[in-house]
Structures are given as structure tokens and as C-alpha cells.
Amino acid sequence: MESRVLTGATAIRGLPLLRKPAAMFTANCSFPALKPTGAFKDGGSLMWGKQLRPAILLEASPASAVSPLSKRESLPPCLAAASSQAEGNDSAGPIGFFEKYPALVTGFFFFMWYLLNVIFNILNKKIYNYFPYPYFVSVIHLFVGVAYCLVSWTVGLPKRAPIDSNLLKLLIPVAVCHALGHVTSNVSFAAVAVSFTHTIKALEPFFNAAASQFILGQQIPITLWLSLAPVVLGVSMASLTELSFNWTGFISAMISNISFTYRSIYSKKAMTDMDSTNLYAYISIIALFVCIPPAIIFEGPQLLKHGFSDAIAKVGLTKFITDLFWVGMFYHLYNQLATNTLERVAPLTHAVGNVLKRVFVIGFSILAFGNKISLQTGIGTSIAIAGVAMYSFIKAKMEEEKRQMKAA
Incomplete structure (x- = not known):
């Protein structure tokens, strides 16, 4: 069975990365209402930040049929800057305990199983x-x-x-x-x-x-x-x-x-x-x-x-x-x-x-x-x-x- 750790995940393949706009851009930019590209249905349960055998079905939406845009060329300047800052936060953001010490967490699981x-x-x-x-x-x-x-x-x-x-x-x-x-x-x-x-x-x-x-x-x-x-x-x-x-x-x-x-x-x-x-x-x-x-x-x-x-x-x-x-x-x-x-x-x-x-x-x-x-x-x-x-x-x-x- 394949398991996926969702804690700290920032994007799902095939979906654009949606984040709240940075505070410094909200004063100068107006953001259109964002519609979700899909809705989760019948998803697997989350246990300790982990999804077991996920069955995620994405509802089709008109937005999903649109070809992806280049961030630098197609986004407005303020949106492109906000997206760039979001990407910077991804690389430098804090790492959770489960991601930082996966072997320790797995060892604890084994210990509790045996005990x-x-x-x-x-x-x-x-x-x-x-x-x-x-x-x-x-x-x-x-x-x-x-x-x-x-x-x-x-x-x-x-x-x-x-x-x-x-x-x-x-x-x-x-x-x-x-x-x-x-x-x-x-x-x-x-x-x-x-x-x-x-x-x-x-x-x-x-x-x-x-x-x-x-x-x-x-x-x-x-x-x-x-x-x-x-x-x-x-x-x-x-x-x-x-x-x-x-x-x-x-x-x-x-x-x-x-x-x-x-x-x-x-x-x-x-x-x-x-x-x-x-x-x-x-x-x-x-x-x-x-x-x-x-x-x-x-x-x-x-x-x-x-x-x-x-x-x-x-x-x-x-x-x-x-x-x-x-x-x-x-x-x-x-x-x-x-x-x-x-x-x-x-x-x-x-x-x-x-x-x-x-x-x-x-x-x-x-x-x-x-x-x-x-x-x-x-x-x-x-x-x-x-x-x-x-x-x-x-x-x-x-x-x-x-x-x-x-x-x-």
C-alpha cells in the first residue's frame, strides 16, 4: 500500500499552488475571487499527518481545462511577486518534526506495535x-x-x-x-x-x-x-x-x-x-x-x-x-x-x-x-x-x- 505524508505539503500534482497573498501586496493589488480547481471527495483518513491509501477524486471544473500559464509572463506583476515570495517561503519555511525526523517517528511506530x-x-x-x-x-x-x-x-x-x-x-x-x-x-x-x-x-x-x-x-x-x-x-x-x-x-x-x-x-x-x-x-x-x-x-x-x-x-x-x-x-x-x-x-x-x-x-x-x-x-x-x-x-x-x- 502506498502512503503519502500530507503534513507540510504545498501542492498536489496537477493543481496550481493557491496561497493567501502576502500582506505587503494587498494594499496595492486587488485579487479576483479564486475558484477552487477541484473538490476533494471520499478522501482517505488522516492519521498523524499521513494519508493511508488515499482515494482522492477531483471534480472536473472549467478552470482545469485551461492551459497552465507561465508565472513570470502571464501573471500580473503583483501576483507574480506574491507567487515568488510563496515559493521562497516553501524553500526556507520551518520543517515539521515528522519531516525532519522520519526515521525516529517510524522507529516509535515499530516500538509501539511491538509493545x-x-x-x-x-x-x-x-x-x-x-x-x-x-x-x-x-x-x-x-x-x-x-x-x-x-x-x-x-x-x-x-x-x-x-x-x-x-x-x-x-x-x-x-x-x-x-x-x-x-x-x-x-x-x-x-x-x-x-x-x-x-x-x-x-x-x-x-x-x-x-x-x-x-x-x-x-x-x-x-x-x-x-x-x-x-x-x-x-x-x-x-x-x-x-x-x-x-x-x-x-x-x-x-x-x-x-x-x-x-x-x-x-x-x-x-x-x-x-x-x-x-x-x-x-x-x-x-x-x-x-x-x-x-x-x-x-x-x-x-x-x-x-x-x-x-x-x-x-x-x-x-x-x-x-x-x-x-x-x-x-x-x-x-x-x-x-x-x-x-x-x-x-x-x-x-x-x-x-x-x-x-x-x-x-x-x-x-x-x-x-x-x-x-x-x-x-x-x-x-x-x-x-x-x-x-x-x-x-x-x-x-x-x-x-x-x-x-x-x-
């Missing part, structure tokens, strides 16, 4: 230790996120993007796969150690490559397939000696990998100019409605009979409610911030970020819960992560070469 992700995983697992109902907790994750989106739309941060029936049809398969992958991930988190679930989820690139090759018909280079061999080997080694291993956790994590793979496939078919913040909000709303029926069917009777009462007896009503609220908030914020962060960087940085994120989550979860792992599990996890890093680097390099070829 929120680690907090979510630790809090999520702590809830399962006294409230083992992953279907219901999955609904809470999405419910809190949807509530957050609705409040954000109400105050106009961001402005809600319109949606029609055609776009809804495209987003439903994406949201269904998102819901299934989310629920099965939580079933795995509840059944086994967080570190083991993330080790299994390291296989996701393997499923993505297989789907691209055998479903989409895309030719996957042999180098990519070879880079996935350590991932499969490492996950196999870790699974054989994982102390928390059980089939529910393992199979659920594998289903999650498949679900997110199909989500990627449907996402490519549902490419849209809607900004990522609004897009993720709509997907969350649809996914919430998908997750509610299974939670009622599989866990509803148990929750009403003893699930809620047992949890309240163990930690108290206040802590139970606040834990559910904050785990849902952290889930939504880390996903949204991940999208915003990865849109700021190149594909190779994207790859590094995703790999390091998994390393951070595995490491901090082991420290937080004191999970004991065997030497073979540790070696297998390291090999799997190294394989994911190799795969990500090769794929990112290929995408960058394709982009440069298209640009040329």
Missing part, C-alpha cells in the same frame, strides 16, 4: 488461565475494537468512508477468513504455551507460498521453496519436544495459518482505494457477526452455568471486566498500528519487522510465564524463525525488483 503486541499476548494468556473460553474472548476482542471504531467515526477521527453492496460482497470472504483465523488462534493460545503457538504460526509463509503456487497459479521460485525448508524443520523439531504440546493447540494453530492464507488470497481480489483504518474497521464489524454464533453454540451453556461465576469468584468482577476490556483494546490497537506502521516502510523493512515481532512475542512470553522449554524446542524455534527471516528477505527483494522494473 502493544507483547502486552496483548501476555494479558490474553493470563485471562485463559482463569477463564478458558476462547470463543467468547475472541468475540470480546472484536467487540471492543468495533466499539472503538464506532466512537472514532462519531467524533470524525477518522471520517467514516462510505461502503456499498459491491464492496461489502468483496469484504465478506476476507472478514470470514479473518474471523476463523482469529478464533482458532485463540483456541491454540488457550490450549498451549504462547511461544509454541507462535512457533506453529511461523509456518504461515509456507501456506502462503503453497496457495500462490497451487491455487492462484503463480510460479514460486525454487529459492523461496528452499528458504521454507528450515521453517518446516524447525517447527517439527519444536513440536516433538514441546512440553505444553497437545493436538487441540497444534491443529488450531494450523487452521489459523490456512485461514489467514485464504484471507490474503481474498484480500488481493478485494483491492480497494479505501484507507486501511476504515477497511480494517469494516472487516472487524463483519468478523464480529461471524464469531458470535459459534461462541453461543460452543460455549454459551457453559458460560451461563458456571463460566462467568467461576471467573468472578477467582479474580473479582472488576478485574474480570477490566481484563476483557483491555485485552480487546490492545488487540485492536496493535492490529491497527501494525497496518499503519508497515505502510510507512519498504518491503524489506516490512519483512524484518514481522520477523522481529515474532521473536519479541516468543521471548517475552517465555519470560512472563516462566515456561520451561527443552533444548531441542529452543533450537527448533530458532531454526524456524531464521527460515522465516530468509524467506521474507528473498521475497521482499523480489518484490522490490519487480517494482523497479515497472517504474523503469
Whole structure:
């Protein structure tokens, strides 16, 4: 996705630079009424001075059909002087913090993404230790996120993007796969150690490559397939000696990998100019409605009979409610911030970020819960992560070469 930083921008390509006349010229010159050459419609939302996946449509106007004039030859003297001063201000004007330190800002985004992700995983697992109902907790994750989106739309941060029936049809398969992958991930988190679930989820690139090759018909280079061999080997080694291993956790994590793979496939078919913040909000709303029926069917009777009462007896009503609220908030914020962060960087940085994120989550979860792992599990996890890093680097390099070829 392409991102554009609008903070401090002075002109949009194809539009003349419109500025207020300098005070020194207003006394001697009379300015005709200026009509805008276009109006913005259905624009993307602004977040931290940045526009995500903009869909800016310019209304045609008679002025846009007029050939551009030379500033020095065609403008009146006072207008030409004012324009010249405006250009001088552009070159010497103050530079905003975001433009002056872009690497620092991007680093802060990465830090917050990792921090929120680690907090979510630790809090999520702590809830399962006294409230083992992953279907219901999955609904809470999405419910809190949807509530957050609705409040954000109400105050106009961001402005809600319109949606029609055609776009809804495209987003439903994406949201269904998102819901299934989310629920099965939580079933795995509840059944086994967080570190083991993330080790299994390291296989996701393997499923993505297989789907691209055998479903989409895309030719996957042999180098990519070879880079996935350590991932499969490492996950196999870790699974054989994982102390928390059980089939529910393992199979659920594998289903999650498949679900997110199909989500990627449907996402490519549902490419849209809607900004990522609004897009993720709509997907969350649809996914919430998908997750509610299974939670009622599989866990509803148990929750009403003893699930809620047992949890309240163990930690108290206040802590139970606040834990559910904050785990849902952290889930939504880390996903949204991940999208915003990865849109700021190149594909190779994207790859590094995703790999390091998994390393951070595995490491901090082991420290937080004191999970004991065997030497073979540790070696297998390291090999799997190294394989994911190799795969990500090769794929990112290929995408960058394709982009440069298209640009040329």
C-alpha cells in the first residue's frame, strides 16, 4: 500500500499552488475571487499527518481545462511577486518534526506495535488461565475494537468512508477468513504455551507460498521453496519436544495459518482505494457477526452455568471486566498500528519487522510465564524463525525488483 505524508505539503500534482497573498501586496493589488480547481471527495483518513491509501477524486471544473500559464509572463506583476515570495517561503519555511525526523517517528511506530503486541499476548494468556473460553474472548476482542471504531467515526477521527453492496460482497470472504483465523488462534493460545503457538504460526509463509503456487497459479521460485525448508524443520523439531504440546493447540494453530492464507488470497481480489483504518474497521464489524454464533453454540451453556461465576469468584468482577476490556483494546490497537506502521516502510523493512515481532512475542512470553522449554524446542524455534527471516528477505527483494522494473 502506498502512503503519502500530507503534513507540510504545498501542492498536489496537477493543481496550481493557491496561497493567501502576502500582506505587503494587498494594499496595492486587488485579487479576483479564486475558484477552487477541484473538490476533494471520499478522501482517505488522516492519521498523524499521513494519508493511508488515499482515494482522492477531483471534480472536473472549467478552470482545469485551461492551459497552465507561465508565472513570470502571464501573471500580473503583483501576483507574480506574491507567487515568488510563496515559493521562497516553501524553500526556507520551518520543517515539521515528522519531516525532519522520519526515521525516529517510524522507529516509535515499530516500538509501539511491538509493545502493544507483547502486552496483548501476555494479558490474553493470563485471562485463559482463569477463564478458558476462547470463543467468547475472541468475540470480546472484536467487540471492543468495533466499539472503538464506532466512537472514532462519531467524533470524525477518522471520517467514516462510505461502503456499498459491491464492496461489502468483496469484504465478506476476507472478514470470514479473518474471523476463523482469529478464533482458532485463540483456541491454540488457550490450549498451549504462547511461544509454541507462535512457533506453529511461523509456518504461515509456507501456506502462503503453497496457495500462490497451487491455487492462484503463480510460479514460486525454487529459492523461496528452499528458504521454507528450515521453517518446516524447525517447527517439527519444536513440536516433538514441546512440553505444553497437545493436538487441540497444534491443529488450531494450523487452521489459523490456512485461514489467514485464504484471507490474503481474498484480500488481493478485494483491492480497494479505501484507507486501511476504515477497511480494517469494516472487516472487524463483519468478523464480529461471524464469531458470535459459534461462541453461543460452543460455549454459551457453559458460560451461563458456571463460566462467568467461576471467573468472578477467582479474580473479582472488576478485574474480570477490566481484563476483557483491555485485552480487546490492545488487540485492536496493535492490529491497527501494525497496518499503519508497515505502510510507512519498504518491503524489506516490512519483512524484518514481522520477523522481529515474532521473536519479541516468543521471548517475552517465555519470560512472563516462566515456561520451561527443552533444548531441542529452543533450537527448533530458532531454526524456524531464521527460515522465516530468509524467506521474507528473498521475497521482499523480489518484490522490490519487480517494482523497479515497472517504474523503469
